[in-house]
Amino acid sequence: MADRYSYSKLNQFERCPRQYKFNYIDKVPVEKEVTIELFIGSLMHRVLEKLYSARMLDKVLTKDEFLGLYDAEWDTAPIEQLKVTGDIMHADDFVKHGRTALGVYYDTYQPFEDGKTIAVEQRVDFTIDEGRGFKMTGIIDRIARQKDGSIDIIDYKYQRGIPRKDDLKRNPQMALYQTGLYQLAAQQNWLGFENVQIRMIYLRQGEEFSARLEPDVLDELREQTVQRILEIKRAVRDNDFPTKVSNICQWCKFVEICPAKRHELMVQDELTADEEALRAQDLTERYLDLAAQEKTAKVAKESLKDEITELARKLEVNAFTGKRGSLSITDKEAPKFPTKTEDLDATLAITAAVKETDFDLFEMYANLNLNDLYKAYNKEQLPESLREKLAQYIISKRSVILRTKYKKPGDDEK
Numbered sequence: 001m002a003d004r005y006s007y008s009k010l011n012q013f014e015r016c017p018r019q020y021k022f023n024y025i026d027k028v029p030v031e032k033e034v035t036i037e038l039f040i041g042s043l044m045h046r047v048l049e050k051l052y053s054a055r056m057l058d059k060v061l062t063k064d065e066f067l068g069l070y071d072a073e074w075d076t077a078p079i080e081q082l083k084v085t086g087d088i089m090h091a092d093d094f095v096k097h098g099r100t101a102l103g104v105y106y107d108t109y110q111p112f113e114d115g116k117t118i119a120v121e122q123r124v125d126f127t128i129d130e131g132r133g134f135k136m137t138g139i140i141d142r143i144a145r146q147k148d149g150s151i152d153i154i155d156y157k158y159q160r161g162i163p164r165k166d167d168l169k170r171n172p173q174m175a176l177y178q179t180g181l182y183q184l185a186a187q188q189n190w191l192g193f194e195n196v197q198i199r200m201i202y203l204r205q206g207e208e209f210s211a212r213l214e215p216d217v218l219d220e221l222r223e224q225t226v227q228r229i230l231e232i233k234r235a236v237r238d239n240d241f242p243t244k245v246s247n248i249c250q251w252c253k254f255v256e257i258c259p260a261k262r263h264e265l266m267v268q269d270e271l272t273a274d275e276e277a278l279r280a281q282d283l284t285e286r287y288l289d290l291a292a293q294e295k296t297a298k299v300a301k302e303s304l305k306d307e308i309t310e311l312a313r314k315l316e317v318n319a320f321t322g323k324r325g326s327l328s329i330t331d332k333e334a335p336k337f338p339t340k341t342e343d344l345d346a347t348l349a350i351t352a353a354v355k356e357t358d359f360d361l362f363e364m365y366a367n368l369n370l371n372d373l374y375k376a377y378n379k380e381q382l383p384e385s386l387r388e389k390l391a392q393y394i395i396s397k398r399s400v401i402l403r404t405k406y407k408k409p410g411d412d413e414k
C-alpha cells in the first residue's frame with residue numbers, strides 16, 4: 001500500500017529528520033508526555049466541534065453551556081500528568097487562559113452565522129502527485145458555505161505565534177501551508193468547491209486571518225509538498241536522518257536516545273556522569289580552546305594576506321622569501337558564478353534556470369554547487385539553451401592563493 005503523508009508528518013521531518021525516524025520508522029515506544037498547551041489545543045477543538053455540531057442542528061449553545069463543555073473536559077483530564085514548560089505559568093494559569101480564549105471566541109462569533117457549517121472535523125484523503133502515487137491525509141476543523149455559494153475552510157490554531165506580515169509577503173504559501181493543503185484536498189474531493197477561502201483562527205490571540213489561494217500558489221504548494229515527500233523517500237533509501245538541534249528538543253520525546261543530546265544529559269550531573277562521559281567533556285573543552293585560537297589566527301592570517309598581496313603587486317613579484325622559507329603568490333582573475341553572499345538574486349535565477357531546463361541536472365547539482373556548475377559550463381557539458389541563460393550571471397573574481405614552503409634542515413648549506 002502506498003505511504004500516506006500528513007501535514008504533521010512532513011512538518012516533523014522538516015523540523016528534525018531524526019525525530020521523524022524515531023517516530024514513524026523505528027516507532028520507538030516512549031512514555032507519552034503531553035504538554036499542557038497541546039492538550040488544551042485538542043480540547044478546544046473538541047469543544048468547538050460540539051458547538052458547531054449543535055449549530056448544524058440549528059441549536060445555539062449559550063455561553064454558559066459552551067464554557068461548561070470546557071469545564072467538564074477538565075473534570076476528567078489528567079492535569080497532573082501534563083507537562084508544563086517554563087516556571088512562570090502553572091497548569092491552572094493555562095486552564096484559565098484557555099477558558100478566557102474560548103469566551104472571547106464565543107463573544108466574537110456568536111450567533112455563529114459566519115457561513116453555514118456543513119462539516120466539522122472532516123477527514124480528507126487526497127492525491128498530491130498522481131504520477132508518483134503520493135497520498136495525503138488530514139482533518140479539516142470546519143467547513144462552512146457562504147450565502148454566495150463560496151466555501152470557507154477553517155483551521156483553529158492554539159499556538160504561541162501568528163504568521164508575521166513579512167513572512168506572509170515573502171512566502172505566503174509557507175505561512176498558509178497546512179490550510180492551503182486542505183484547500184487542495186477539498187477541491188479534489190468535493191463538487192462545488194471551486195470558490196474557496198481559507199481561514200485560520202488563532203484562538204490564543206483572538207485573531208483571524210483569511211486568504212484565497214490562486215491556482216499558481218496552489219501549484220507551488222503542491223510542488224513543495226512533492227519535494228518534501230521526495231526528500232523523505234531519499235532519506236529512507238539512504239538511511240540518512242540527520243539530527244537537527246533546535247529549541248524543539250526541549251519537548252522531544254526521544255531526547256534520551258538522541259545522539260545529539262545524549263551526552264549533554266550524561267554530564268548534566270557531574271556526580272553521576274561516568275568516566276567516559278567526563279573524558280568526552282574534557283576533550284570537548286580542549287578542542288574548543290584550539291578552535292578559538294584557530295579562529296583568531298585565521299583573522300590575523302587574512303589581514304596579513306591582504307598586506308602581502310598589496311606589496312607583491314607593488315613590487316611586481318609573485319614570491320617572497322623569508323628566513324624560514326618562502327611564499328608563492330598566485331594572484332589572478334577568473335570567471336565564475338557568484339555565491340549567495342555576492343549576489344543572492346543571481347544565484348536564485350541560476351537555480352531556477354537549471355531547474356526549468358533539466359530537472360535531473362538540478363538534482364545532480366542539488367544545493368547547487370556553483371563551482372561545479374561553472375566547471376560544467378566551462379567544459380560545455382550543459383545544454384546550449386541553459387548555457388545561454390547562465391552566461392549573463394558570470395562574474396570575474398580576483399582570487400589570491402598563498403602557498404608556503406618551509407626550508408628543510410641543510411637547505412641553506414646547499
Ligand code: SF4
Nearest residue numbers: 016019244249252258
Ligand atoms: S532531541 Fe532534538 S535533535 Fe534529537 S531527535 Fe529530538 S528534536 Fe531531533
